Amino acid sequence: MAGQQPERKRQERGRRRMEQLADAAAEVFAETGYAKATTNAIAARAGVSPGTLYQFFTNKEAIAEALAQRYRTALQAAHDKAFDPGFATLPLAELIDRMIGPMIEVNVANPGFKALFNAADMPERLAAPTRQLHQAVVGRIAEVLAARAPGLPGESVRTTAVVATQIFGALLNTVVAAPEREREVWIAELKRALRGYLEPIIGA
């Protein structure tokens, strides 16, 4: 649908600039939100002129799209680690441990991205794919739950999967926002919350 532009040939220097600009944009977006962030501020943060920014990105949305690309790629990789089929037989506590690890890592490495792509002022075009990815995760969690609790009605499986991801997402924000040294405490609490919710439903 939305066609890529021809993409002129980039030199090494150019590719570095694009990374710089994306990094700067991530900072500015995180600080002020998408709508309030100005492209001039992003260029300034990266230490280049506005014109230079537009050598590499066709418009403001394209910058956010590059970030979305980054984030989705990292998320996808984390998901693949988190949903290792070998985890199927682990006890609940350990299963939770293994699944949330990669998800926390990717969000700690990309602070603010989660909030950015859920914000109301983000163009729908950019928010939608991330939402879709999120839905897919809920689906895969539902599969795991169904496999572990065969007696649970399908509707409950879905509900439980949604709630578990909501709990995870909420505490993930706390974990990411916390200073490095407190992080382990919050992660432990996150696991406790998930166990407390899931154990009565699907057993240990």
Next chain:
Amino acid sequence: MAGQQPERKRQERGRRRMEQLADAAAEVFAETGYAKATTNAIAARAGVSPGTLYQFFTNKEAIAEALAQRYRTALQAAHDKAFDPGFATLPLAELIDRMIGPMIEVNVANPGFKALFNAADMPERLAAPTRQLHQAVVGRIAEVLAARAPGLPGESVRTTAVVATQIFGALLNTVVAAPEREREVWIAELKRALRGYLEPIIGA
């Protein structure tokens, strides 16, 4: 610091207009976020001209401030209902029931407000008081927890209170977003999650 302007005398018609405008603003803000919402769109939604809007609100921020006022007043009332000292001796399940009821009601009645005043594009001046109110609630929950589990170290009390409110806040969004007829299901699940987290820590 920020002084109120003299506030000219309002007639009945004027007070109705202000309500209309605030209602319209709540809708527009919810749809597009604070930064992207235009004052002309708000005026149009309320069925008046831009000039009329500025008869009643000095600027865009003042409109959001009126909404913040509304929301905080309603929240305060809900909190007072939720923290009835008579609840102190109730069993956990019932305590949760009584406490979350008013909080859910106020947020169902004001959909979008919670997200609006947590958004990154909202001026700090307007977001801060709501955050403060939120912190106060965490404090009061900590008191309740400490009273029910005297053996729990103070640090754990605080952590538990924070996590409980995070869980509540996350699922509150789901409850509010859900269509009327599904709401009870999600509320039940919210209670289950809170019980599952809290019971192992402070008992039933």
Next chain:
DNA sequence: CGAAATTACGAGTGATCGCTCGCATTTGTC
């Protein structure tokens, strides 16, 4: 009724910001 205050209008103004364009500099290739 008549005067004063309040409410209402909507085209217009000034500032902001996304983005462009002409031109200079650097890099890669022969």
Next chain:
DNA sequence: GACAAATGCGAGCGATCACTCGTAATTTCG
């Protein structure tokens, strides 16, 4: 070195939007 392509600059254009102002209609109150 010579040429082309890529990178870099920053003043400024055009559009958008918060907000104003002159004026007109409505309400209040004696």
